[in-house]
Amino acid sequence: MLIRHPHDIPPSDITDPAHYAARRKFIQTLLLAGGAGALGMAHGNPLDSVPGASLGKLQSSPLSLTDEKATPLKSVTGYGNFYEFGPDKESPAKHAHRLRTRPWSITVDGEVKTAKTFAIEDILKWAPLEERIYRMRCVEGWSAVIPWAGFPFSELLKRVEPTGNAKFVEFWTLSDPEQMPFTRIPFLDWPYMEAIRLDEALHPLTILAVGMYGETMPKQNGAPIRLVVPWKYGFKGAKSIVRIRFVEKQPETTWTKAGPEEYGFYSNVNPDVPHRRWSQSHERRLGEFFKRKTLPFNGYAEQVASLYAGMDLRKHF
Ligand SMILES: Nc1nc2c(c(=O)[nH]1)N[C@H]1C(S)=C(S)[C@@H](COP(=O)(O)O)O[C@H]1N2
Numbered sequence: 082m083l084i085r086h087p088h089d090i091p092p093s094d095i096t097d098p099a100h101y102a103a104r105r106k107f108i109q110t111l112l113l114a115g116g117a118g119a120l121g122m123a124h125g126n127p128l129d130s131v132p133g134a135s136l137g138k139l140q141s142s143p144l145s146l147t148d149e150k151a152t153p154l155k156s157v158t159g160y161g162n163f164y165e166f167g168p169d170k171e172s173p174a175k176h177a178h179r180l181r182t183r184p185w186s187i188t189v190d191g192e193v194k195t196a197k198t199f200a201i202e203d204i205l206k207w208a209p210l211e212e213r214i215y216r217m218r219c220v221e222g223w224s225a226v227i228p229w230a231g232f233p234f235s236e237l238l239k240r241v242e243p244t245g246n247a248k249f250v251e252f253w254t255l256s257d258p259e260q261m262p263f264t265r266i267p268f269l270d271w272p273y274m275e276a277i278r279l280d281e282a283l284h285p286l287t288i289l290a291v292g293m294y295g296e297t298m299p300k301q302n303g304a305p306i307r308l309v310v311p312w313k314y315g316f317k318g319a320k321s322i323v324r325i326r327f328v329e330k331q332p333e334t335t336w337t338k339a340g341p342e343e344y345g346f347y348s349n350v351n352p353d354v355p356h357r358r359w360s361q362s363h364e365r366r367l368g369e370f371f372k373r374k375t376l377p378f379n380g381y382a383e384q385v386a387s388l389y390a391g392m393d394l395r396k397h398f
């Protein structure tokens with residue numbers, strides 16, 4: 082794959098240079114072919130809910146970290162991955178304003194008794210929003226401590242009835258080329274879809290997040306609603322979700338399709354299992370200079386290791 086690399090190594094050092102140049106050229110050609118218009122870049126919709134609006138009082142949670150300070154908001158909004166808006170870490174901050182987050186709904190289908198569609202306004206009323214301060218770790222080697230606002234995924238199960246066949250849950254991101262210009266370029270299998278086991282989804286640490294730092298979700302971080310699974314690499318946390326599908330069989334996902342040797346289905350943070358092209362033993366917190374050691378399950382081993390009892394985690398990476 083050509084778009085993943087530890088953030089502190091110049092991309093040109095680790096990506097086949099010919100390949101890299103070819104991609105750059107391709108994107109440049111598209112841009113030259115008609116500027117933003119060719120990529121369908123639209124302007125923001127004034128009817129959007131305002132990202133950055135206060136969420137008011139949030140419930141505190143015993144699942145929050147208490148001993149680590151939050152990464153500055155600016156680092157978390159200014160540097161990240163949201164490939165629908167471009168291949169660079171700065172692309173989401175530059176281009177995600179094109180995302181229209183109202184009207185918005187999530188369709189829940191697959192192995193459920195009755196498929197249902199929920200409007201975001203109703204989803205926001207499902208449960209009191211909790212603050213969950215979590216350690217987050219990107220597969221590329223950067224990490225952050227983020228105070229999310231959201232509710233446990235299990236709230237969804239009070240509103241839909243999965244059948245006995247439901248074993249996995251897929252999370253699908255919006256894929257609209259008018260708003261997300263880079264979905265016109267097939268460098269990933271759009272729409273972005275990641276999946277986890279149903280029991281992982283039901284673990285109390287797994288949340289659907291609608292905000293961060295006490296405010297509604299910034300568009301570049303996955304407004305209006307995204308998945309957060311703090312013991313897995315960040316790419317499992319699909320942003321801007323429009324569909325949740327329950328399935329029986331372990332699915333191929335965007336990242337297992339992109340590079341099955343590099344991105345396993347489980348993608349639990351594991352300092353002992355290197356990525357094909359780099360070590361996972363250390364990480365750098367956004368805004369910090371020195372690296373720190375990466376912890377098994379991103380520091381959540383005590384809570385989640387039992388989900389994987391008896392599994393060979395080198396094989397199921
Ligand atoms: N739809 C979508 N979701 C996505 C991504 C993406 O490119 N598209 N990137 C993932 C990756 S690789 C990471 S590390 C996290 C980053 O989330 P953050 O920008 O809120 O830190 O989002 C994940 N969710």
Ligand SMILES: [Mo]
Nearest residue numbers: 219220315316
């Ligand atoms: Mo990532």
